[in-house]
Amino acid sequence: MRKxxxxxxxxxxTGFLQAMTLIVLISAPVCRSQDVATAxxxxxxxxxxxxxxxxxxxxxxxxxxxxxxGVMAPNTSSTVYIxxxxxxxxxxxxxxxxxxxxxxxxxxxxxxxxxxxxxxxxNLQYVSPTLATFTLSVGGAPPGDHLQIQMYxxxxxxxxxxxxxxxxxxxxxxxxxxxxCPTISLAPVTPGSPATASTPAVPSTxxxxxxxxxxVDNPIVIKGSGFxxxxxxxxxxxxxxxxxxxxxxxxxxxxISNLKIVDDNTITAVVKPPAIGTAxxxxxxxxAARAIAAAVAPADSGSxxxxxxxxxxxxxxxxxxQEGDNSASATAQIVSPKLSITQLQYTNSQDxxxxxxxxxxxxxxxxxxxxxxxxxxxSVFVSEDKIKATATFNISPTPPVAINGARIExxxxxxxxxxxxxxxxxxxxxxxxxxxxxxxxxxxxxKRYSSLGVKWSFSVTGQPCSxxxxxxxxxGATSSEVYVTYAAPSPFSETTxxxxxxxxxxxxxxDGGATSQTEVFNNTWQQFAGPANVKGWDGRSLxxxxxxMGFDLDSVDAYQxxxxxxxxxxxxxxxxxxxxxWAHLLRDALAVNGIPSxxxxxxxxxxxxxWMFINDWKFRGPPTYPNTAPWIYKFLLGSEAGGYLGMxxxxxxxxxxxxxxxxxxxxxxxxxxxxxxAFNFHFIVRVDGIPGIGGPYFDPSYGATxxxxxxxxTKAVAGYGEHITGEPxxxxxxxxxxxxxxxxxxxTN
Amino acid sequence: xxxKTAVLIFINALVMLAxxxxxxxxxxxxxxxxxxxxxxxxxxxxxxxxxxxxxVQVEMTGPYGKPEPYRLFLIFEPQSGAFSxxxxxxxxxxxxSELTKWFKRDRAAFLRxxxxxxxxAYRETLEIQDxxxxxxxxxxxxxxxLSSAAALNDPPGSMESAxxxxxxxxxxxxxxxDCEPGFAVCGPSPKVIDVQWDRVEQHWIVTLKAxxxxxxxxxxxxxxxxxxxxx
Numbered sequence: 015m016r017k018x019x020x021x022x023x024x025x026x027x028t029g030f031l032q033a034m035t036l037i038v039l040i041s042a043p044v045c046r047s048q049d050v051a052t053a054x055x056x057x058x059x060x061x062x063x064x065x066x067x068x069x070x071x072x073x074x075x076x077x078x079x080x081x082x083x084g085v086m087a088p089n090t091s092s093t094v095y096i097x098x099x100x101x102x103x104x105x106x107x108x109x110x111x112x113x114x115x116x117x118x119x120x121x122x123x124x125x126x127x128x129x130x131x132x133x134x135x136x137n138l139q140y141v142s143p144t145l146a147t148f149t150l151s152v153g154g155a156p157p158g159d160h161l162q163i164q165m166y167x168x169x170x171x172x173x174x175x176x177x178x179x180x181x182x183x184x185x186x187x188x189x190x191x192x193x194x195c196p197t198i199s200l201a202p203v204t205p206g207s208p209a210t211a212s213t214p215a216v217p218s219t220x221x222x223x224x225x226x227x228x229x230v231d232n233p234i235v236i237k238g239s240g241f242x243x244x245x246x247x248x249x250x251x252x253x254x255x256x257x258x259x260x261x262x263x264x265x266x267x268x269x270i271s272n273l274k275i276v277d278d279n280t281i282t283a284v285v286k287p288p289a290i291g292t293a294x295x296x297x298x299x300x301x302a303a304r305a306i307a308a309a310v311a312p313a314d315s316g317s318x319x320x321x322x323x324x325x326x327x328x329x330x331x332x333x334x335x336q337e338g339d340n341s342a343s344a345t346a347q348i349v350s351p352k353l354s355i356t357q358l359q360y361t362n363s364q365d366x367x368x369x370x371x372x373x374x375x376x377x378x379x380x381x382x383x384x385x386x387x388x389x390x391x392x393s394v395f396v397s398e399d400k401i402k403a404t405a406t407f408n409i410s411p412t413p414p415v416a417i418n419g420a421r422i423e424x425x426x427x428x429x430x431x432x433x434x435x436x437x438x439x440x441x442x443x444x445x446x447x448x449x450x451x452x453x454x455x456x457x458x459x460x461k462r463y464s465s466l467g468v469k470w471s472f473s474v475t476g477q478p479c480s481x482x483x484x485x486x487x488x489x490g491a492t493s494s495e496v497y498v499t500y501a502a503p504s505p506f507s508e509t510t511x512x513x514x515x516x517x518x519x520x521x522x523x524x525d526g527g528a529t530s531q532t533e534v535f536n537n538t539w540q541q542f543a544g545p546a547n548v549k550g551w552d553g554r555s556l557x558x559x560x561x562x563m564g565f566d567l568d569s570v571d572a573y574q575x576x577x578x579x580x581x582x583x584x585x586x587x588x589x590x591x592x593x594x595x596w597a598h599l600l601r602d603a604l605a606v607n608g609i610p611s612x613x614x615x616x617x618x619x620x621x622x623x624x625w626m627f628i629n630d631w632k633f634r635g636p637p638t639y640p641n642t643a644p645w646i647y648k649f650l651l652g653s654e655a656g657g658y659l660g661m662x663x664x665x666x667x668x669x670x671x672x673x674x675x676x677x678x679x680x681x682x683x684x685x686x687x688x689x690x691x692a693f694n695f696h697f698i699v700r701v702d703g704i705p706g707i708g709g710p711y712f713d714p715s716y717g718a719t720x721x722x723x724x725x726x727x728t729k730a731v732a733g734y735g736e737h738i739t740g741e742p743x744x745x746x747x748x749x750x751x752x753x754x755x756x757x758x759x760x761x762t763n
Numbered sequence: 764x765x766x767k768t769a770v771l772i773f774i775n776a777l778v779m780l781a782x783x784x785x786x787x788x789x790x791x792x793x794x795x796x797x798x799x800x801x802x803x804x805x806x807x808x809x810x811x812x813x814x815x816x817x818x819v820q821v822e823m824t825g826p827y828g829k830p831e832p833y834r835l836f837l838i839f840e841p842q843s844g845a846f847s848x849x850x851x852x853x854x855x856x857x858x859x860s861e862l863t864k865w866f867k868r869d870r871a872a873f874l875r876x877x878x879x880x881x882x883x884a885y886r887e888t889l890e891i892q893d894x895x896x897x898x899x900x901x902x903x904x905x906x907x908x909l910s911s912a913a914a915l916n917d918p919p920g921s922m923e924s925a926x927x928x929x930x931x932x933x934x935x936x937x938x939x940x941d942c943e944p945g946f947a948v949c950g951p952s953p954k955v956i957d958v959q960w961d962r963v964e965q966h967w968i969v970t971l972k973a974x975x976x977x978x979x980x981x982x983x984x985x986x987x988x989x990x991x992x993x994x
Binding site for chain 1: 783785826827849851852854856861862865869883885886890892918920921923924926928930942943945946947948949950951952
């Protein structure tokens with residue numbers, strides 16, 4: 015809106031100019047009465063109703079023409095036609111037409127004799143005695159500027175037109191049609207898409223207002239009549255453009271292709287706005303950045319809107335001057351659908367059971383994103399695996415037209431890309447895509463990724479983001495914990511262990527990085543050795559005969575240990591296991607990496623009737639049975655629940671067990687002095703082919719290694735016991751080891 | 764004076780620290796401390812017969828020549844006068860009726876030809892006591908048993924090993940019979956739930972119960988004839 019002062023200034027300036035003109039005219043020859051001129055301008059980016067129509071001015075009337083204001087976009091050019099008997103090409107009694115264009119921003123500028131900084135007239139041509147044309151170019155004038163073009167003849171000022179420089183406004187309806195040019199209009203985009211195997215068809219419902227999608231061929235339909243009847247040289251569509259208004263260059267041209275006259279009433283074309291990439295955008299792409307969600311364009315987030323507007327124009331140019339021109343335009347909102355990952359599944363990860371007390375084996379969800387706040391999923395792969403995944407993305411704004419062959423990329427640090435392509439029907443609010451990694455996990459190497467991050471990108475054009483980063487938009491990020499095993503897991507030794515427990519995975523891989531079978535084994539064994547006081551995957555302690563836990567209350571295999579039940583399936587108060595449970599747990603951890611092992615049973619010689627007492631015990635003297643040497647010491651076992659004989663009676667018998675006094679000695683896992691130290695059997699693990707770590711016998715209960723039976727006796731055995739004939743089973747005769755290596759080690763499975 | 768005192772103290776210390784000397788020679792010293800009476804049963808060719816049970820705590824000379832607590836367990840069948848007994852060192856913490864309960868729970872007896880034969884199972888072994896004692900009353904049986912035990916206590920403290928038992932190893936029975944696979948100990952201990960004498964075949968049929976029931980057939984000399992899993 016012009017201020018009143020400017021109106022006043024304009025009036026003064028106009029008056030001044032007219033006065034000067036009058037002075038010139040007084041001295042000029044009188045022109046013929048038929049000096050009537052018609053000017054049609056501008057023809058570019060200016061609807062006909064807004065000053066673009068042909069305006070006739072009859073000099074004889076002496077009246078001022080109406081101020082048919084127009085609009086021109088910055089950095090555009092227009093061809094202006096002057097029709098009538100007046101333009102005679104510099105002869106015929108009427109002097110040449112003078113044209114003057116200046117920026118009407120104030121009186122002072124009218125006195126500016128230098129080149130106008132924004133506007134120029136050029137290429138004035140006298141096409142015929144009744145037709146002249148010139149080119150009007152508008153530079154990068156600031157929006158809101160005014161221009162005035164005036165036309166003079168020797169007879170005086172005959173015409174002027176007032177322009178406002180402004181980006182193209184929302185086009186209005188086409189102006190009065192030329193009799194020989196079809197009236198045209200652009201129909202709304204019809205984004206229908208056919209059904210696919212996974213998506214239903216989307217009906218072809220026109221979207222109003224028009225919405226075009228960045229990066230995708232968007233159909234436009236031009237409605238009119240009589241297209242096919244146009245003679246060659248008559249009104250044909252000669253100018254179809256779409257532009258992105260604004261920007262440093264004033265506009266960015268968008269290609270329109272496949273312009274076709276379909277029938278008498280329809281012309282079709284395809285417009286393809288550029289794909290809008292990820293922030294940060296280069297300086298020249300600020301508007302593009304604004305077109306995508308604020309979240310990914312932080313530099314522009316303050317005023318970001320989710321879309322921008324494009325206008326396509328089509329002009330039918332008739333053969334000048336008879337047919338004139340008709341034009342139409344369609345404005346469409348350009349949307350750049352943004353994908354945002356909502357769910358990610360690693361579909362080819364191993365079935366892993368997140369062992370918890372009281373829970374039966376059940377495969378952990380392979381959905382790693384979004385992470386469960388209470389129990390995030392963990393994935394286990396085998397070395398040389400390539401990740402296969404299924405990802406689901408939200409789409410916003412929804413695509414107005416189908417996107418075929420869109421590419422989804424997940425960039426995994428150090429592991430290449432997860433790649434998938436997908437057809438996205440129009441109108442979809444979410445899409446699921448299958449992806450496959452292009453890079454395998456390293457061969458024969460254990461890995462642990464505490465947070466394997468994936469940065470997701472969406473390429474509407476289907477091109478790799480590396481080839482054309484600006485065509486890709488960010489689609490969120492995910493992360494999850496991932497383990498990679500050394501080799502394919504072996505079957506577990508326990509029939510009850512139907513699935514890989516996460517605790518075994520943790521024990522198998524630790525922090526990863528092992529590249530040989532020896533390193534793999536050592537990584538696992540170091541989590542037992544010492545004892546290391548083994549923890550479950552969640553940090554819970556796993557015990558070896560915890561205090562007060564007797565044979566009936568200690569688990570027998572690793573499965574029972576991890577779910578905290580005893581051999582009868584009764585729920586226990588603590589995860590405490592017998593040696594068999596620990597041997598199985600070590601074997602299970604080794605099986606995760608495919609390392610073979612054997613279950614070894616240790617029994618006292620002469621076999622199954624004997625007892626052995628694990629360090630440390632103090633032998634109280636004098637012995638009770640000096641006459642039955644060497645079995646001279648008495649050992650009294652207690653009666654435990656389940657009918658077992660042991661040490662963890664309720665109430666505990668204290669340190670005295672006949673002639674033997676219980677002493678701290680070999681610690682068990684998470685238990686300095688295990689509650690049971692007298693056994694008929696002890697179960698350990700044998701692993702062959704692992705040099706330099708000890709063994710080949712590995713005792714996970716105590717975190718100890720043995721070279722054989724004598725080594726076991728030396729390190730672990732305080733005494734051997736035999737039953738006393740005629741006495742209840744809990745009465746034993748005991749002797750100290752005498753260096754006879756009085757145990758046997760047998761591989762039992 | 765000082766030197767003499769030091770030498771005496773040193774000699775006394777040596778005596779005190781030295782292991783106690785084992786007693787030698789038979790010892791007839793028996794002091795009754797307590798007596799627990801109960802009743803039980805034994806199988807016979809005519810069916811079950813009533814038995815009288817006694818668990819007697821006595822004090823006898825132990826292996827180092829000092830009095831030690833012992834316990835005598837006695838089974839007496841009144842009709843035939845047959846009795847059987849065992850004696851062993853008593854643990855101070857042991858229940859006074861431990862052996863009585865053990866007999867009723869895990870052991871079995873059979874009256875055959877006026878002899879009481881007791882059967883006990885430990886792991887995959889049968890311990891059989893075939894005793895030919897006779898008395899007119901349970902009191903007389905107790906006296907005879909204590910006298911015999913005193914005679915066996917030579918040297919003192921060696922009675923357990925001196926008592927006669929038939930130990931029958933059941934080689935055909937796997938350790939799984941009473942050992943749960945994967946358990947570090949075996950148990951519960953097998954029970955003898957029935958004993959029969961087959962007069963025709965002259966066989967003992969002993970039925971054991973642990974993780975399953977096993978029927979053991981022994982000949983008259985307690986050699987294993989056959990075994991079969993019953994259930």
